[in-house]
Amino acid sequence: MKKRIFALCSALLLSLTVFAGCGSKPTQESAASEPEATASAAPTAEAESSAAESTAEPTEAPSTEPANVNLLTGLPTLTDGAIGKRPVAVMVNNVDAALPQYGISAADLIFELPVEYDLTRLMAVYGDYTQVPDVCSVRSCRYYYPILAVGFDAVYVHWGIDPTIATETINSMEIDHFDADYYGTGKYFGRDKDRINAGYAWEHTGVFYGTKVPEMLEDSNVRTDLKEDKMDTAFKFVEMDKNAAPSGEDAKNIRVDFGANYSTFSYDADKHVYMKNYQNKPHMDCKTNEQLQFENVI
Numbered sequence: 001m002k003k004r005i006f007a008l009c010s011a012l013l014l015s016l017t018v019f020a021g022c023g024s025k026p027t028q029e030s031a032a033s034e035p036e037a038t039a040s041a042a043p044t045a046e047a048e049s050s051a052a053e054s055t056a057e058p059t060e061a062p063s064t065e066p067a068n069v070n071l072l073t074g075l076p077t078l079t080d081g082a083i084g085k086r087p088v089a090v091m092v093n094n095v096d097a098a099l100p101q102y103g104i105s106a107a108d109l110i111f112e113l114p115v116e117y118d119l120t121r122l123m124a125v126y127g128d129y130t131q132v133p134d135v136c137s138v139r140s141c142r143y144y145y146p147i148l149a150v151g152f153d154a155v156y157v158h159w160g161i162d163p164t165i166a167t168e169t170i171n172s173m174e175i176d177h178f179d180a181d182y183y184g185t186g187k188y189f190g191r192d193k194d195r196i197n198a199g200y201a202w203e204h205t206g207v208f209y210g211t212k213v214p215e216m217l218e219d220s221n222v223r224t225d226l227k228e229d230k231m232d233t234a235f236k237f238v239e240m241d242k243n244a245a246p247s248g249e250d251a252k253n254i255r256v257d258f259g260a261n262y263s264t265f266s267y268d269a270d271k272h273v274y275m276k277n278y279q280n281k282p283h284m285d286c287k288t289n290e291q292l293q294f295e296n297v298i
Contacts, residue, residue: 005109006294072108072127074237082128085224089149091158092122093139098204103135105285118259132210143169153230159206176222188216
């Protein structure tokens, strides 16, 4: 099981809260509220006996972290081709008429933020750019999503954009992004014919062919290597063989309101995960038939 993280932001809530389930036993995949940073070896100096009583230069002990650690999860799940490479962030529609989505259960990190009319939109982030699935339904950019994406040095994918402040934000930050309105349907983006035949509105049928990401980046000559200052894990995870118990009370159930809409999370003590609901209905991925589940809710 992957260590997935869900981040929510309401219009008036700016503080950061990490929820952890009750009664969870330590497991390799457990994460924690207020986690401790994974210890890295500090330089050590070894005294060498000599006539001048000189001291050896400090040397850094080799890292014990696996090379294929997914920087979004802290777990060694990256394919060899994704080590040191950028993640991918995809905008996903989250209105009732577009549900259920697909491709989202594979995301390592999902942001849910409000847009207009008490609606929310998701940004699904994938730490391994070689393992992004096809994602539907893809929707347009709002200016604060690419700001979050650039914090992870992620390639940003969307279908349409607000021509005012969102376009200005992307241009001013020089964010690498792929807009289906520019690329059109075909190689990297398309329409889900099954959804069209099932009666979905046209705007809820947009698909991003995530399996084509490596080819897309190569064809577009977009940088794939992470920036030097983004090579550390995105969060401070405990060591993989440890578990840090959170302070405070157990959080068995969580509700986050976005105006008239809301998301709820119920802790599954057997699986040690939060099961996500959207307005009290299981939030599903229709391709995997899997309800979204997360080890951490922020």
